[in-house]
Amino acid sequence: MDPEGERPQICNVTPFQQIVASCTGAILTSLMVTPLDVVKIRLQAQSNQFYKGKCFVYNNGLMDHLCICEEEGNKAWYKKPGYFRGTLDAFLKIIRNEGIKSLWSGLPPTLVMAVPATVIYFTCYDQLTALLKSKLGENESHIPIVAGIVARFGAVTVISPLELIRTKMQSKRFSYKELHQFVTKKVSKDGWISLWTGWTPTLLRDVPFSAMYWYNYELLKKWLCEKSGLYEPTFMINFTSGALSGSFAAVVTLPFDVVKTQKQTQLWMYESHKISMPMSTWAIMKNIVAKNGFSGLFTGLTPRLIKIAPACAIMISTYEFGKAFFQKKNTQKQQ
Template identity: 65%
Template sequence: MKEQDEPVLASTNITPLQQIMASSAGALLTSLLVTPLDVVKIRLQAQSKPFTKGKCFVYCNGLMDHLCVCQNGNGKAWYKAPPGRITGTVDAFVQIARNEGVRSLWSGLPPTLVMAIPATAIYFTCYDQLRDLLIPRMNNAETACLIAGATARLGSVTLISPLELIRTKMQFRPLSYRELTQCIRTSVTNEGWLSLWKGWGPTVLRDVPFSAMYWYNYELGKKWLCQRYNKLEPTFTMSFTAGAMSGSIAALVTLPFDVVKTRRQVELGELESLRNSPKRSSSTWKIMYRIISENGFQGLFAGLIPRLIKIAPACAIMISTYEFGKAFFRKLNNERQLKAL
């Protein structure tokens, strides 16, 4: 019973504001360190559908998605098509750095952080609160973590989706707030309020199972490491290791939905950049079938190596920073209580 109670004790003596501060610090550090890895991943995923004039592509730094317009299109953006086909992860780093400059590996980071930090803060804080609520009511702590992780991710994706759509439109071409308001009003009038949640479906299919598997395996891994090394609380290294392992497993299982989401948002970007009339996007399963018919079953796992190279450190950095931040605030709060006594 003590092992099941430990996750509850991990966050009961810190405030939600302190949880938000700890998760925000993790989001900032993770974005700075792993964005280049995901830029490489998306190039490998998207090169099977070559970019032409005015077309767009999407990448995700592990926290938020980011839509960019090609430099050979109508707007200014950082993407330049490499002169040759990218043959692997190392080759992608070399070609991007050589043809676009090293700074291109971090392009789009500031606007992404504007969305990533609040989204991550909502997600991690909701997870902790739900987990602490569910564990006393369930016999299995890991199952409670699985449910809390899936529910928290579903809620954060749903809340942030309209803001992400707005950010995407502002990145696509410069818009004043009046023009942006008119654009949103027109979209809602023509297609209804649900138009603000375009891309929500494949995002949920990718992120909710990822979060469920991630938190379940993370709690199992953390408990196993604590038992192995006779620790009551996980150390920074234990959190880092458990986060990397659980993130890798979840990334491998959900990669096909990540590829589908990339393909769908690339196609949506193409329609906007070419000013085509709006069309109903294909379903997730139709896009998956199309990928298999064009590139074989292995097409669903395009970018596997760079995704794993990115996800493992991203999850490890995020969770270990978050746990470290919570430990810092717990210690600070305990010291304040002792002084008050």
């Protein structure tokens, strides 16, 4: 606040600065959350062995990766031997026996795909929010919902064909020429729309998540600022708001996450072994409920929360910190 108690003038950041801030947040989130999932997968492999040809979904807080078990021995990071008594014990033994780099196994695919997707998502959200506020007014409460939905819809749609290509590449080693032939053949056979296979379950999970996340995040941030007597949110307010809003959205959208996981693994089995056509999203949901009851749609709630809460908190607080840094620089330049 200035001496008269008026609202301070904020110098907006440029789209390029938003891209840099979101890119930094995505990289930092990947670096900090990946070890949690590596440890989780190693603990799972210990109690339920991953055999050759089996696939599983690995998520590092930013995006899913379909991992294929190709190693018969113990060379693959998800099959290395060792008995762990718990999460902390696994952390310590992996570092001691395999080196600290093992905690970031599987990171490169994230940096190639998840970082651009996150940059598109966050930059679009901020640009849309600014546009809607200029048209509808600063205090319109539904702006975060609309901006979150549109931004996520766009990011999922852009990345979806790359997800399909990556899934195919993981089924066996492909040269760029073979990959081009696969895409050309698929388009000529099933049309361009076939490149968006798996788009629906991803959208059903990510779009409601985004709408709830941004609405609750903006609400919590405003409430915590008022409680603290602050005009601008601190790093901890952004961190706390991100963790809480991410946790809530993760619980509500978990059924669609369960369906997406099954859809991804089915798609890989079909593409690589031609074993049965992938089931529809609705058919998968009915199948899960029939086998395991309604609670089956909420399988893996705790691991998802352990991953999503810190990932959302780190991403948004880093992003907001980056924007605040650029705002300060821009203000100094203007003065």
